[in-house]
Every structure is written in structure tokens, then in C-alpha cells.
Amino acid sequence: MHPAPSVIIFSSLSGAGFGLLFFLGFGFPTVTGWVAFVFYLIAYALAVGGLMSALFHLGNKKNAVKSYSQWRTSWLSREAWCAVAALLVMGLHAALQVFFGTTVAPLGWIGAILSLATVFTTSMIYAQLKTIPRWNQPATPAFFLAASLAGGALLSGNVDAALILMVVLGAITAWHWIKGDRRFAEAGSTIETATRLQGRVSLWEKPHTGENYLTHEMVYQIGRKHAAKLRVIALALMVVIPVAVLLIFGPHHMPAIVAVLSHLAGVLVQRWLFFAEAEHVVGLYYGAHGAKRAG
Amino acid sequence: MTALPSHTDKKLGLVIDLDTCVGCHACVTACKGWNTQNYGAPLSDQDPYGKPSGTFLNRIHSFQSQPETGLARTTHFPKSCLHCDDAPCVTVCPTGASYKRVEDGIVLVNEDACMGCGLCAWACPYGAREMDQAAGVMKKCTLCVDRIYNENLPEEDREPACVRTCPAGARHFGDLGDPTSAVSLLVADRGGVDLMPEQGTRPVNQYLPPRPRDTIADVMTGDEDILAPFLAPVAEDPKGFLGWLDRALEKL
Ligand code: SF4
Numbered sequence: 001m002h003p004a005p006s007v008i009i010f011s012s013l014s015g016a017g018f019g020l021l022f023f024l025g026f027g028f029p030t031v032t033g034w035v036a037f038v039f040y041l042i043a044y045a046l047a048v049g050g051l052m053s054a055l056f057h058l059g060n061k062k063n064a065v066k067s068y069s070q071w072r073t074s075w076l077s078r079e080a081w082c083a084v085a086a087l088l089v090m091g092l093h094a095a096l097q098v099f100f101g102t103t104v105a106p107l108g109w110i111g112a113i114l115s116l117a118t119v120f121t122t123s124m125i126y127a128q129l130k131t132i133p134r135w136n137q138p139a140t141p142a143f144f145l146a147a148s149l150a151g152g153a154l155l156s157g158n159v160d161a162a163l164i165l166m167v168v169l170g171a172i173t174a175w176h177w178i179k180g181d182r183r184f185a186e187a188g189s190t191i192e193t194a195t196r197l198q199g200r201v202s203l204w205e206k207p208h209t210g211e212n213y214l215t216h217e218m219v220y221q222i223g224r225k226h227a228a229k230l231r232v233i234a235l236a237l238m239v240v241i242p243v244a245v246l247l248i249f250g251p252h253h254m255p256a257i258v259a260v261l262s263h264l265a266g267v268l269v270q271r272w273l274f275f276a277e278a279e280h281v282v283g284l285y286y287g288a289h290g291a292k293r294a295g
Numbered sequence: 296m297t298a299l300p301s302h303t304d305k306k307l308g309l310v311i312d313l314d315t316c317v318g319c320h321a322c323v324t325a326c327k328g329w330n331t332q333n334y335g336a337p338l339s340d341q342d343p344y345g346k347p348s349g350t351f352l353n354r355i356h357s358f359q360s361q362p363e364t365g366l367a368r369t370t371h372f373p374k375s376c377l378h379c380d381d382a383p384c385v386t387v388c389p390t391g392a393s394y395k396r397v398e399d400g401i402v403l404v405n406e407d408a409c410m411g412c413g414l415c416a417w418a419c420p421y422g423a424r425e426m427d428q429a430a431g432v433m434k435k436c437t438l439c440v441d442r443i444y445n446e447n448l449p450e451e452d453r454e455p456a457c458v459r460t461c462p463a464g465a466r467h468f469g470d471l472g473d474p475t476s477a478v479s480l481l482v483a484d485r486g487g488v489d490l491m492p493e494q495g496t497r498p499v500n501q502y503l504p505p506r507p508r509d510t511i512a513d514v515m516t517g518d519e520d521i522l523a524p525f526l527a528p529v530a531e532d533p534k535g536f537l538g539w540l541d542r543a544l545e546k547l
């Protein structure tokens with residue numbers, strides 16, 4: 001899949017933002033006044049900034065409001081609902097904490113759960129797609145949730161939780177890659193099932209000499225060697241470096257900032273790979289994924 | 296509503312004969328011609344005199360298939376929306392723009408509601424949906440819904456533009472939900488198949504596989520091979536100047 005920067009930035013940043021809201025909602029830490037203001041500013045900048053960048057991805061923005069109508073069937077519509085509900089509930093919770101110094105705990109809990117639900121609905125937009133076997137696996141929601149919680153724990157200064165969550169995130173990400181490399185063959189779509197022709201089938205001529213929306217959007221291919229290197233970089237930035245920094249230097253300001261930046265950079269690389277490595281079955285009609293046939 | 300209907304009264308669709316398609320792309324042109332000037336946003340082209348690309352609702356791929364023994368063969372392979380019974384493109388749509396009609400099973404996009412998110416194109420296994428780059432809305436085969444019921448057209452034109460134009464008669468249109476219709480009989484007779492059945496989309500459109508070919512002798516066998524001795528390579532291992540040139544080029 002084409003790794004569109006707007007979508008990658010959206011899912012990484014808003015994930016971390018909603019993760020931070022999750023911890024703030026449950027009162028880890030319980031903040032009021034100016035401290036609360038700064039925390040919520042960061043959380044909303046990440047979450048809302050991410051959502052805005054997703055809006056830029058739309059071809060016809062004026063109809064975006066209609067995306068609230070199909071929550072019964074569409075995960076994208078459910079995401080829109082959850083995001084607005086989470087931001088409104090947490091907004092109220094935040095206003096009470098910032099301006100009145102009062103914490104209404106149950107309100108925070110509801111907001112926290114809605115924040116995590118938003119991340120889950122985002123992940124299901126990808127995980128539901130049978131056409132992209134690499135995404136169509138339980139590890140997809142697992143890693144979106146783990147990334148959001150790890151980022152949230154880091155940003156909210158819950159160092160112990162952050163250490164554990166980052167290690168969990170590393171493990172889930174590795175599993176997503178290992179399983180993901182097998183998913184295309186498991187799903188069983190080949191150029192033979194795509195064409196139902198007899199014998200060994202290969203593309204002889206494309207429909208057009210040039211590119212089209214489909215090849216641009218869905219037949220993006222990345223070299224294996226390239227991918228392997230980026231996987232190492234992603235894991236190092238997202239897990240190894242922040243964990244090492246926090247363990248060695250302890251939870252002080254400078255190391256914490258290094259850890260957060262490194263972690264977020266790692267999540268961006270991981271999200272880039274999530275898209276760039278994803279093989280859409282339509283590629284079979286364009287001569288792609290030949291090496292992915294079932295054993 | 297993007298919930299799929301539990302039942303459609305008819306299953307209108309196409310039957311595509313891979314045996315007779317000659318790969319002329321006439322249906323591609325006819326489809327683009329009709330649909331660019333009728334329902335919805337026109338089908339735009341980008342950079343037509345540079346690196347051209349554009350929106351099409353129907354495209355012809357060509358495949359080579361190599362059987363266990365004998366010669367490889369080419370098959371021209373027209374592909375447009377298959378109007379699936381279990382259309383994943385419909386249920387993912389957040390705006391309600393994508394829907395499947397109860398009366399005839401046609402899958403359509405209401406462009407006035409589409410926000411151009413592209414998720415439906417991701418959900419379609421067949422590459423049957425393309426986002427128009429100028430209009431920013433999703434385009435797909437309408438089964439020429441503005442022709443097949445159009446009383447302003449002469450009777451013989453009330454079928455999809457691609458079917459009407461195909462010079463080889465490789466595209467057939469009808470109700471695949473009615474087992475006695477001409478298209479259903481054709482599918483039964485020729486062993487029509489679903490594309491990518493493992494995706495679980497239950498396509499309405501059916502593909503008729505190419506018939507077995509007559510036996511044609513492989514070239515360069517038997518008595519025909521009178522020229523073979525003259526075509527044997529002269530110098531297997533070049534020596535002298537040619538040998539030096541060969542080695543020098545090899546090193547580059
Ligand atoms: S072919 Fe693709 S666009 Fe058409 S109904 Fe099936 S899934 Fe939807």
C-alpha cells in the first residue's frame with residue numbers, strides 16, 4: 001500500500017495523543033491547574049492534529065460530516081464517533097481539572113475508555129480488510145493499542161508502565177511482522193485464483209502502459225533488504241533506545257524527552273512499514289506478489 | 296445504508312467470455328465514452344500528453360498461461376465491477392455513499408455523499424473502484440444503470456455500453472439470479488466461474504474459461520526442422536579478437 005504521509009502521521013500521533021488521554025483519564029497522574037493545562041494541550045495537539053492530517057487525505061472533504069451516518073456497518077464511521085465522543089468527554093474532564101481544580105473520576109474513566117476505543121476502531125479499519133492479508137490479523141489491533149498505551153505512558157511520565165508497555169509493543173510488532181510475512185500465502189489468493197486460468201499464469205500485458213490510481217495506491221512494493229533494515233531501525237528507536245535511556249539515566253527531564261522523541265520516531269517508521277509492506281491482492285492483476293504464492 | 300440487503304430481486308450482471316475476447320479494448324473506450332458524459336462526475340485524465348493516467352471503470356489485462364505440457368497461451372481479461380452479493384466495498388463505507396440496490400443488485404456510489412476516503416477501493420479485491428483524481432470522488436461501473444432502463448434509447452441500446460459495443464460478443468448482460476435466463480444458461484453450459492472465490496465476495500459477474508485449444512505442433516520439431524543445422528551457434532567459445540572483446544565487456 002502507498003505509505004501516504006498524512007495517514008501515517010495521523011495514526012502515529014493521534015495514537016499517542018489518545019494514549020496520553022487514557023492515562024490522564026484514569027488519573028495517572030491526577031493533574032489540576034497549569035500542569036493539567038500543559039498535559040491536555042499536548043494530548044489534544046497530538047490527537048486533533050492527527051485527525052486533521054487524516055482529513056487532508058480525503059478527496060471530497062465537504063462530505064466528511066456524512067461519515068457519522070454508517071456506524072452500524074463501517075469501522076471508519078465508528079472511529080469518527082469514538083473520536084468525537086472521547087474528545088468531548090475528556091474536554092469536559094480537562095476543563096474541570098484545569099479551571100476548577102476538581103476531578104470527577106468517573107468522567108475521566110469514561111473518557112479514557114472512549115480514547116482507547118478510538119484507537120481500537122482505527123486499527124479495525126485496517127484489520128477488517130481481507131484484501132490486505134498482512135493487516136487482516138489480530139496482531140493489528142494489538143499493536144495499535146500497545147503503541148498508543150506505550151506512547152501514553154511515556155508522555156504521562158508513568159515510567160514503570162512505559163518500560164513494560166514498550167517491551168510488550170516490541171514483542172507484538174515482531175509477531176506482526178513474522179505472521180504478516182506469512183499472511184498472503186495463508187489467505188490463498190494467487191494469480192491463478194484471480195484469473196481462474198489453467199496452468200502457470202503470469203501477466204503478459206498491463207491494461208495501460210502508465211500508472212493508474214490502483215497501481216499508485218495499492219501496488220506499492222518495497223525491497224526486502226530495505227524492509228529488513230527499517231524493521232531494525234523501527235525496533236531500535238521505538239523500544240530499545242527509550243528503554244535503555246530510561247533505565248540508565250532514570251526518569252529525569254532530558255532523558256525522558258530523548259526517550260519520547262526516539263519512541264515517536266520509531267512508531268513513525270513502524271507505521272511507514274505497516275503501509276509500505278502491505279500487499280493488496282489486486283496487485284495480482286498487475287503482476288505483483290509472484291513470490292508470495294502458497295508453499 | 297451501507298448494510299447489504301439480505302436479498303435482491305434480481306442479480307443483474309455481466310458474463311465475460313475469455314474464450315472470445317480478442318483484447319481490442321473497444322469496451323474500455325465505449326465505457327469511458329458513455330460514463331464520462333452521463334451520470335456523475337466525468338472520468339478525468341491526468342497529464343494526457345506526458346505521463347498519462349486516468350479513471351476507467353473497465354480495464355483489459357492480458358495474461359499468459361503455461362500448461363504442464365504444450366504451448367503457452369494468452370488470454371485477454373476484461374475486468375469491471377463484479378456487483379458482488381457480499382460486497383465488502385459497501386459495508387466499509389462510512390458515509391452511506393456506497394450501496395447495493397435491492398431491486399436489481401447493482402452496486403453504486405452516490406457521489407453527492409462520497410467523501411473520497413478511498414476505503415471502498417481498498418476493500419475491493421478486484422480493483423474495480425478508482426478515485427477520480429479531478430473530482431475526488433469514487434467511480435465504479437454502474438452497470439450502465441442509465442442505459443438499461445432508459446426509455447429514451449432505442450430498445451437495442453438498453454444494455455451496457457461495453458456489451459453493446461463488443462465486436463467479438465465476449466460480454467453478455469442479464470439476470471444471473473434467474474436460472475432460466477440466457478446468461479445463466481450460458482454460465483451453466485460453459486462452466487462459468489467466480490474470480491477469487493477465497494475472498495468470499497460472491498461476485499455476480501461470471502467468467503467463462505477459455506475452451507481447450509486444438510492441438511498445434513510445437514515449432515522446430517520433426518521434419519519441419521530443416522533450418523536447424525544452419526542456426527547452430529558458430530563459435531561457442533570465441534577466440535582471438537572476439538574473445539578479447541567478450542572478456543573485456545564482461546569485466547565492465
Ligand atoms: S467488484 Fe469490487 S467494487 Fe464491485 S461489488 Fe465487488 S467488491 Fe465492490
Ligand code: SF4
Nearest residue numbers: 388409410412413415
Ligand atoms: S470513497 Fe466514498 S464511496 Fe468509498 S468508502 Fe469513502 S465515502 Fe464511501
Ligand code: SF4
Nearest residue numbers: 326436438439455457
Ligand atoms: S456496464 Fe457500463 S459502466 Fe460497467 S463496465 Fe460496462 S460500460 Fe462500463
